Amino acid sequence: MPHPPRRPSPPTLRRTLQTLLGLLTLPLALARAQEPAPPTTPGHGSYTIVHVAKSRRQTADHSKFKILQGPFKDSDGPAVTRACLTCHMKAAEQVMATSHWTWNVAKDGKDGFGKSTLLVNNYCIAIIGGNTEACARCHAGYGFKDKSFDFTKAENVDCLVCHDTTGDYEKEKAGLPNPGVSLAEVAQKVGAPTLKNCGVCHFFGGGGDATKHGDLDDTILKAPRTEDVHMSKQGAGMDCIDCHASDAHKVGGPNYVVPADRREQPKFAGESVSRMSCAACHSDSPHKSYILNRHYQKVACQTCHIPAYARGQQPTNTFWDWASAGRLKNGRGYKEEDANGFETYNSIHGEMIWARNVRPSYVWYNGNLNFTRLTDRITVPADGRVILNPAVGSYTDPNAKIWPFKFHEATQPFDPILQRFVAPYTAGPKGSGAYWGDWDWDVAIQKGMATAGLPYSGQHSFVKTSMLWPVTHMVAPKEQALACTECHKGNGLLAQVPGFYLLGRDHGTGVDLLGFGMILLTILGVGIHGFIRTTHGRH
């Protein structure tokens, strides 16, 4: 039964008082209105919609093409590529112009910023000291074994690793297909890359799941929305390429040299290359609060919205101690594992530390990381710790923001005479001189540097190194974003970030002492005056 309409009652004293009270507390009510509303649904459910739409875009059924019927010989990837190129005749040419193929990048007119050349890291160190064949499992090509690889041969481009939709495709040494894979079947079911295609390499950087990137690992494929709102199928269900949009097979990405794209909005509707910044989809003012929006000028979205990395089941490697490698039991290498099955020691790597749910470190960053090459002369700083890729930026740099980073710590071999990092030959059998076969650093480095064609003094030491990895994936649901006082307090997350005044952090003790002194003196004066008045006076 419907309620009878309410008749307005005559104004009473109570109502008047209520109105007045309401007016007085209006600012409070307004302030409360700015608080974010609690979420009403656990996910956006757009995954299915997005993927149905994506499958509709396919205009060709590759299983109907005669040329893809095969049979292809086991491991004969180039034969498949030749078939692809009969229709997609420009595809290989496009791929060969990208860093997925060259593994080399030039920066500021200097060559050698790429894994096939002189770049040095503090996980597996470098590949050019004879490790190419093992590492090229992740090369988008076939047969990359050593320097002799022909980077101009179109049929060596691996189309399938990015375009496989079956999940059965697998690469082995030198990037050749696993002989057990039915190439014809995979070739007939090609499509646009999904999370898995990128993930087979990018989730496993550094030699294992979650090892290198703290914000990318295999658990993302089955992640709940709380782990990654974008890629989780409970969340937006997005694929990598939805943000890392490609242009003529050049997949958008920071790529050692291109500053993280800070362009706020696409230049024109549908422009494909600018989607890597959050603002490309979310705009540069996504919050209801004007003050929160203004943080965008100096604080990366990731800083608040990725409160921790490695939030899935997989821990990420935070410390890799090459100096302790090579301990043997009965002349053989061995492993030690923690309760969760993660290696705390392996003779081939040394001691390792793995961590989940790690708070990032915060650093001014304008998109440039100054990477180190094997040919760069290094001055070891007083604290003995070399940062291999320091971030560029400061408060006064208009392009810099405070960014979250995974700091990866390590010790690694160094040539103290030539003051350079060295590339040891690590992955090889007994008798090859490889460290993992013969456990001799001198030989392994000698071999590695000879293969790389680089000088080596014959002496090595171990130095502490750090690497910075920008944290940008694993965006958390908004209710898990950092609260104001995580940073706006005395010993908060930004305690070490220099160059600017931060409310709540920088209450200089001198100023506050002066203020409190002023108040104390007033109280003292008033107290004495009042005391004399009450004991002596009449007023």
Add this chain to the structure above:
Amino acid sequence: MRRVVLYEGFERFWHWAQALLILTMMLTGFEVRGLGLHLFGFQRAVALHNILAVSLLTLIVFAIFWHFTTGEWRQYIPTRKFLREMVAFYVTGIFKGAPHPVRKHRMAKLNPLQRIAYFGFKVLIIPVQVTTGALYYFYPNLQHSLGWPPAALWVIAVVHVLGAFGLVAFLIGHVYLTTTGHTPLTNIKAMLTGWEDLEDDAYFDEN
């Protein structure tokens, strides 16, 4: 002796609204400063502080209008007349039960010390707080468009905070001095009701 309305309705509203606004701004301000207050929560304290600032500015605009249209602004012109006597009264006379050296009147409600204090409050403390507050709020824009260095924000913040501490000290002194009337509550009652008992004053009554 006679009872008069010394403080008009708007004046009283202005006074108490301003008191409430400034008090809340003190609390929210010291909370975001990080001095150990946890009353509203940081985000709400910031929002509230800014909303209160706008409210206070609005109130000040009305108050300025009122001061000029009523001519009440003249009450705040500092004077040296009886200044020495007032100081002497607070330093010694008040303890001996000496009479108040200045009589209140409808046209001269404030003694010379009050005139100086409130004049300073109106033309110094409040403008400094309003200016530094606005500069603080718009600092990101100034930094962005005029290239103001980070040190500028520090200076702005320090001045704003010292102003705030000054306001607290002012408040303590102000509240204490209200108790120096006939009875400790006489002055506060007058400020609440508007009514005050005034002694007859031939000079003002005739002019």
